[in-house]
Amino acid sequence: MKIGIAADHGGYKLKEIIHPWLIKLGHEVIDFGAYKLDNTDDYPDYIIPLAEAVADKEVDRGIALCGSGVGASVAANKVKGVRAALINDHFSAHQGVEDDDLNVLCLGGRVTGSSAAEEYIEAFLNAEFTGADRHMRRLGKVALLETRG
Ligand code: RB5
Secondary structure (H helix, E strand, C coil): CEEEEEECCCCHHHHHHHHHHHHHCCCEEEECCCCCCCCCCCCHHHHHHHHHHHHCCCCCEEEEEECCCHHHHHHHCCCCCCCEEECCCHHHHHHHHHHHCCCEEEEECCCCCHHHHHHHHHHHHHCCCCCCHHHHHHHHHHHHHHHCC
């Protein structure tokens, strides 16, 4: 799978751990930065380009990191076509894809340890949207919001 990753200073350390791990799993990884630890950087500068790449299907899925994962989720969800969520448990990591077609997983580098992060990421990447009618209907209602001027 082609996976985009991005992090501000709050998620930088976790990004540097998961990047080689994803490659080891056989994924192609596109890193949208930050490329060095800068405690003054701003998460939208990295998360929005990642989210745009997901929306444009330049990558299959995205992993967005900041200190809490909240800012990453807020920013990514502003991009049309992106369905991002802050994940702190295994169930939501796969059910978010299966039911809600989650395409950007957000994690907090100051909240989630690397082993738990890897578990959630694997669950996210191994899951597929079921396409069930009820989920399509619900997502259609959400997508309608993106057509408002
Ligand atoms: C940065 O200090 C921090 O606010 C940011 O990484 C993130 O946690 C925001 O939600």
